[in-house]
Amino acid sequence: MIPDPVLGEGYSVRRLELGADGEGPLVASLVHREPTVPAMPEHTGRGEKPPILMMHGWSDYVFDRALLEHLGEAGHDVWGLDLRKYGRSLLPDQTPTSVDHLSRYDREIEAALRIIGPDRPPVLLAHSAGGLTATLWAQRRPRTVRALALNSPWLEMHLGSGVRTLAQAPVRLLAEHLRHRPILPSGSSHYARSIHRDFGGMYDYDLALKPARGHRFPAETLAAVLEGQKRLRAAGPLTIPVLVMHSARSRFGTSFREDMRRADSVLDVHTLARAARRLGPDVRIEPIEGARHDVFLSDADARVRAIRILDDWLETLAP
Incomplete structure (x- = not known):
């Protein structure tokens, strides 16, 4: 592991070698907050808090140092994973975010969990498209994950x-021809305008x-997301x-409006919540007034509430 140039002092990053695809070598990047107290023994008592592995969304990477610090100071062993072709893991001549199936990410998730410790299943704290990937992993490999916190x-x-359902077949056909090439025009800058x-x-x-405006959305990536959502809908409960x-609330539009600063301008929160209610018997759903798409990148009042909800829920997890 080497010092992480993104988060700076107190953080290291490890490159995970994942083989290669048609664009060349593949890597992922596992970030770790270095503990400020002596490391816990491998087999610890019932009082140990679970590790936390943060996973980013589409066209994103792990960078919220303040959140990582908060969780670390609360006693969690904190990690972050930049998936292949994202953030720290994007190599020259690669198509950002390109993947033909979400199960490809199993390689880096499995490698990360092995490094964190096979007897230390973490909480996956995952945002947006990363939340879909994390949920699909947890459904297939439930004993490897302590819990899911989905942002x-x-x-x-x-x-x-x-x-x-209507979009899946034509998108799949386009993806077979376009592959890495974009299927959608560049998005709006409304979300970035509200946070950066x-x-x-x-x-x-x-x-x-x-x-x-986000990276150009590869055709095969959109097909992979649609297929992943289909698998999720058909899967059994977590x-x-x-x-x-x-x-x-959500706010959409072709031009920026000030109320987008206190709403989700990326996803439909009502559709999101309906899908969340189907995940299993132990699901807590928390709409946060004034939050943005990334609830932890909201104005101070909404961010504080999101962190308090996360802290309270983490305390409910039995050791």
Whole structure:
């Protein structure tokens, strides 16, 4: 492991070698908050808090140092995973975010969990598309994960499963021909305008790694997301605790409006919540007034509430 140039002092990053695809070598990046107290023994008592593994969304990467610090200071062993072709893991000449099936990410998740410790199943704290990937993993490999904390997870398409069903076949056909090439035009900058300092927001991050309009959306990636949502809808209930946090409302439009600063301008929160209720018997759903798509990148009042909800829920997890 080497010092992490993104988060700075107190953080290290390890490259996970994942083989290669048609664009060349594949890597993922596992970030670790270095403990400030002596390491716990491998087999610990019932009082140990679970590790936390943070997973980012689409066109995103792990960068919220303040949240990582908060969780670390609360006693959790904190990790973050930049998936292949995202953030720290994006190599020259690769198509950002490109993947042909979400199960490809099993390689890096499995490697990360092996490093964290096979007898230390973590809580997966996953955002947006990362929430979909984390949920699919937990359904297939339930004993490897202590619980899921989902931050505005992309569990279903806008307007529900009917839209997804109609879109899936033509998108799959296009993906077979376009593959890495984009299927959608560049998105709006409304979300970035609400959060990034350069556009009047409160937060700072690398716009090369998380562009204001998002990376161009590869055709095969959209097909993979639709297929993943279909598998999720057909899967059985999760047997682990799940927390789902999202904004209290969505706001969309072709032009930016000030109320987008206190709403989800990316996903439909009503569709999200309906999909979340189907995940299993132990699901806690928390709409957060004033939150944005990433509830932890909201104005101070909503961010504080999101962190308090997460802290309270983490305390309910039996050791």
